[in-house]
Amino acid sequence: MxxxxxxxxxxxxxxxxxxxxxxxxxxxxxxxxxxxxxxxxxxxxxxxxxxxxxxxxxxxxxxxxxxxxxxxxxxxxxxxxxxxxxxxxxxxxxxxxxxxxxxxxxxxxxxxxxxxxxxxxxxxxxxxxxxxxxxxxxxxxxxxxxxxxxxxxxxxxxxxxxxxxxxxxxxxxSLPIAEKRAGMAEVLKYGAIADSKLFGSLAKGPPRSMKKVVKRCVEIKAKLAGEDELDRKGKRALLNFGHTVAHGLEGVVGYEGLRHGEAVAIGMVVAAHLSVKARRFKKKAAEKLKAVIRAHGLPVTHPELRWDRLSPVMERDKKATTQGIRWVLLRKIGKADLVTGVTEKKIQLALEEVREGKLPKG
Ligand SMILES: NC(=O)c1ccc[n+]([C@@H]2O[C@H](COP(=O)([O-])OP(=O)(O)OC[C@H]3O[C@@H](n4cnc5c(N)ncnc54)[C@H](O)[C@@H]3O)[C@@H](O)[C@H]2O)c1
Ligand SMILES: [Zn+2]
Missing domain, CATH: 3.40.50.1970 (Rossmann fold)
Known part of the structure; x- marks a missing residue:
């Protein structure tokens, strides 16, 4: 072909x-x-x-x-x-x-x-x-x-x-199933931030053919990276959806404890809850996001989702600026924004909800 x-x-x-x-x-x-x-x-x-x-x-x-x-x-x-x-x-x-x-x-x-x-x-x-x-x-x-x-x-x-x-x-x-799943977390990320159609097509689980999916993701990455190669205009930063918490988790549990994509899956759930708390994103949409992540065999929670554990790593993360952590939050599936000034209280609550498997609260 x-x-x-x-x-x-x-x-x-x-x-x-x-x-x-x-x-x-x-x-x-x-x-x-x-x-x-x-x-x-x-x-x-x-x-x-x-x-x-x-x-x-x-x-x-x-x-x-x-x-x-x-x-x-x-x-x-x-x-x-x-x-x-x-x-x-x-x-x-x-x-x-x-x-x-x-x-x-x-x-x-x-x-x-x-x-x-x-x-x-x-x-x-x-x-x-x-x-x-x-x-x-x-x-x-x-x-x-x-x-x-x-x-x-x-x-x-x-x-x-x-x-x-x-x-x-x-x-x-030859790629082990767990690695494929971890990769699908990044694929779902593209859908969540930039393409509701892609996201919708993956709602029930893994696709039959990866060709179109890989191409669509590369197109999105090419667009965002092409417009903001050096990551200075806030466009490329949207690709970090789910990554603030993911990097925190990877730092805490060690890189061997979680695959990058698995950490991103959990991080996306936290970011979705936080988006609801920031009154930007509907609860139903956050629940849907979580259900789709789960349908791909990915984790949606982790016992280490605690501010005292994650914040030392997250704040050191390169996405942290002098204004604090820059979060990628969702407005709807397919639309994301870069947001600063999210209060520590809201972050703590979002972490707690996800850790305890609760529904998002506004
Ligand atoms: N530069 C960027 O923009 C960017 C973006 C996303 C992720 N990353 C980085 O990518 C890394 C994660 O990459 P990854 O998920 O590919 O992990 P990886 O490179 O560790 O590969 C995962 C596992 O799959 C095995 N493997 C690779 N190809 C295989 C194949 N075809 N068949 C069987 N086994 C195979 C590897 O040996 C390894 O054990 C992280 O370090 C992350 O920070 C970088
Ligand atoms: Zn990643």
């Missing part, structure tokens, strides 16, 4: 996101020059998959040389230590300025490889090959790259748009 293509605007030029059932490895041809050195950074968890091996074999023919770097699976790889190990491996192998980086993996590999590409020899071109739902619909697009610190998530990073993104849906065949 033919590939779908979405064009993304960035300060360093346009790039395309190709989405299709069989686009790798041939799809690389249009983007990667012949006879350049290539560093292929691969998530270790998928290093032995046939598609990964096919990419490697293809690159072996195309590139002047290839350096293969394995990234251990899991959020822990988005660390200063792992970053150091990777750039040193590239330097040790003598990767030169004419080199290209090809990132094959989920958001962890993509964020780390993107940051390596942004900084090694002051910047190298990178092609993103996302292999999870999260990476296809979100992290591979928009140019944000980075790593975590023990003090918080994504605290070190750079804007470094890829030269191309190639999203081959066959990766999703």
């Amino acid at each position: 033919s590939a779908q293509r979405v064009r993304v605007k960035s300060a360093s030029g346009m790039y395309s996101v190709s989405i299709g059932d069989k686009i790798l490895p041939q799809g690389l041809q249009a983007h990667l020059p012949a006879k350049v050195p290539v560093a292929m950074l691969v998530d270790e968890g998928i290093a032995a998959l046939p598609l990964t091996l096919a990419i490697f074999a293809w690159l072996e023919k195309r590139a002047s040389r290839i350096i293969r770097v394995r990234i251990p699976a899991g959020e822990r790889s988005k660390s200063v230590d792992e970053y150091g190990r990777v750039v040193r491996q590239l330097a040790g192998a003598g990767l030169t300025r004419d080199g290209w980086i090809v990132a094959v993996g989920g958001g962890v590999t993509g964020d780390l490889a993107g940051f390596v590409a942004a900084t090694y020899l002051r910047g190298m071109p990178v092609i993103q090959i996302p292999t999870t739902v999260v990476a296809m619909v979100d992290s591979s697009v928009g140019g944000k790259t980075g790593i975590d610190l023990p003090e918080g998530k994504n605290l070190v990073g750079a804007f470094h748009p890829p030269k191309a993104v190639l999203a081959d849906l066959r990766w999703l065949e």
Whole structure:
């Protein structure tokens, strides 16, 4: 089947996101020059998959040389230590300025490889090959790259748009169900903030085909990131719906305790309750949002939803400005705004309601 293509605007030029059932490895041809050195950074968890091996074999023919770097699976790889190990491996192998980086993996590999590409020899071109739902619909697009610190998530990073993104849906065949579900949390996020039709089409649970869904999410991301690449106009910030609490939870329970998407699912429920408290969003709509999240097998509550536990992390989060936390709140499904000045009391009440599985109160 033919590939779908979405064009993304960035300060360093346009790039395309190709989405299709069989686009790798041939799809690389249009983007990667012949006879350049290539560093292929691969998530270790998928290093032995046939598609990964096919990419490697293809690159072996195309590139002047290839350096293969394995990234251990899991959020822990988005660390200063792992970053150091990777750039040193590239330097040790003598990767030169004419080199290209090809990132094959989920958001962890993509964020780390993107940051390596942004900084090694002051910047190298990178092609993103996302292999999870999260990476296809979100992290591979928009140019944000980075790593975590023990003090918080994504605290070190750079804007470094890829030269191309190639999203081959066959990766999703091997993706564990829990990872798929976690990715659907980001998909539901797009529907909630920007596309009620997309949201409605997912109301009963996972879609039969992911192609249209991935394309629609990439279009939304491309629009918001294209209009506000550096995240300064409050447009791109809408993508953080559910993420304030999610990052707080991830900080408290550790990255191994919850998948990013699961934390986002819970965070969206809290944000919906808060939207009701701020008198912006109907109770019925908040209940609907929660029901849909649940229909996708995602969690809608967590025992650590407590202000005293989450606030130290949330306030340190990069979305916190001098005006306090910037919340993404809903007006209706498909329409979100950035809101500051939400009182601590309201946040506490929303956390409590969600923790105790109560209905939202205005
Ligand atoms: N840069 C951005 O704009 C942005 C946006 C959203 C999320 N992120 C980041 O993305 C990260 C989460 O990404 P993720 O959810 O993709 O997690 P991930 O990269 O950790 O991948 C999840 C798991 O799936 C495995 N896996 C990957 N592809 C597979 C496949 N095709 N088959 C079988 N197993 C596979 C991995 O080995 C890993 O164990 C977080 O660090 C988050 O901060 C970044
Ligand atoms: Zn996210």
